[in-house]
Amino acid sequence: MADNTLEFDGTTKRYGDVVALDDLSFDVRPGEIFGFVGSNGAGKTTAMRIALGVLAADGGAVRWRGAPITLEAARRIGYMPEERGLYPKMTVADQLEYLARLHGLSRADARAAVTEWTDRLGIGDRRTSEVGALSLGNQQRVQLAAALLHGPDLLVLDEPFSGLDPVAVDVMSGVLAERAAAGVPVLFSSHQLDLVQRLCDRVGIIRSGRLVACDTVDALRSTKRQVIVDVRGAWNPAVPGVDLVSTDGTRQVLALADDVDDQDVLRAALAAGPVTEFRPYRPTLTELFREVVTDEGAQP
Numbered sequence: 679m680a681d682n683t684l685e686f687d688g689t690t691k692r693y694g695d696v697v698a699l700d701d702l703s704f705d706v707r708p709g710e711i712f713g714f715v716g717s718n719g720a721g722k723t724t725a726m727r728i729a730l731g732v733l734a735a736d737g738g739a740v741r742w743r744g745a746p747i748t749l750e751a752a753r754r755i756g757y758m759p760e761e762r763g764l765y766p767k768m769t770v771a772d773q774l775e776y777l778a779r780l781h782g783l784s785r786a787d788a789r790a791a792v793t794e795w796t797d798r799l800g801i802g803d804r805r806t807s808e809v810g811a812l813s814l815g816n817q818q819r820v821q822l823a824a825a826l827l828h829g830p831d832l833l834v835l836d837e838p839f840s841g842l843d844p845v846a847v848d849v850m851s852g853v854l855a856e857r858a859a860a861g862v863p864v865l866f867s868s869h870q871l872d873l874v875q876r877l878c879d880r881v882g883i884i885r886s887g888r889l890v891a892c893d894t895v896d897a898l899r900s901t902k903r904q905v906i907v908d909v910r911g912a913w914n915p916a917v918p919g920v921d922l923v924s925t926d927g928t929r930q931v932l933a934l935a936d937d938v939d940d941q942d943v944l945r946a947a948l949a950a951g952p953v954t955e956f957r958p959y960r961p962t963l964t965e966l967f968r969e970v971v972t973d974e975g976a977q978p
């Protein structure tokens with residue numbers, strides 16, 4: 679795979695007895711926004727740090743454009759680390775210009791990029807402020823600017839949305855969508871699953887260092903057959919192959935096994951009383967996530 683694809687191929691990493699990554703394989707393709715989700719400690723940061731080359735894997739490979747990631751290639755990655763490494767006593771502009779120069783930009787290009795990205799991210803009026811004097815959300819915008827300044831070929835962002843207000847979330851989402859539309863693969867981790875559902879082309883769910891689901895948001899949400907049934911009457915959905923998922927008043931979400939005819943379920947409901955609602959239901963990513971991370975039998 680020699681195009682602009684980031685590939686994790688059987689990546690493993692241990693910290694002493696802790697298996698942080700266990701044969702992790704997935705790819706992030708040109709122009710796609712890939713959401714990396716998992717519980718605390720699942721291995722997201724470890725995987726991203728290995729992609730950047732700041733941490734070595736114990737086994738497997740991480741490839742960019744079909745080859746192991748060199749120092750030169752890593753310089754072309756826009757990275758937002760989980761521990762935000764900004765110098766609080768430097769001004770926003772000095773800090774960003776310094777980081778842009780580290781990525782190889784000339785002084786003039788660095789200054790132009792600083793002006794462009796601080797304006798776009800809504801912190802143009804804070805360029806001469808010390809970073810430490812900014813609110814946490816605005817420091818986050820500075821960190822995102824740092825990841826974008828050098829026009830990276832690949833974006834790897836560790837929880838870029840945490841702590842942002844709704845306007846900043848919109849700005850950040852817009853920038854990621856724009857970079858992806860320009861062909862850049864975008865990998866980001868997040869615990870905000872509503873946002874991941876809205877923004878991502880594909881999602882990978884990691885549990886204990888293993889990928890337990892990886893697909894488009896639509897495909898993931900369509901893996902379970904579920905229906906919503908609302909019956910005005912005493913109704914117990916005791917049909918073989920039908921499980922009660924949740925109840926809200928008289929409204930129930932039912933999971934149907936593959937061999938269950940939904941019309942049989944409807945007939946059983948009608949026998950119990952008037953049916954005011956009967957329709958397919960697609961679980962949200964949050965609901966799916968809860969199920970996948972607690973399902974011991976889940977396999978990649």
Ligand SMILES: Nc1ncnc2c1ncn2[C@@H]1O[C@H](COP(=O)(O)OP(=O)(O)OP(=O)(O)O)[C@@H](O)[C@H]1O
Pocket residue numbers: 693696697698716717718719720721722723724725760
């Ligand atoms: N430097 C380290 N030394 C020892 N164990 C570590 C180290 N870094 C991470 N771990 C362990 O590796 C596992 C994966 O951690 P990681 O930070 O990659 O998870 P994460 O998915 O990013 O979690 P979060 O959502 O909380 O940020 C955890 O069990 C963690 O305790």
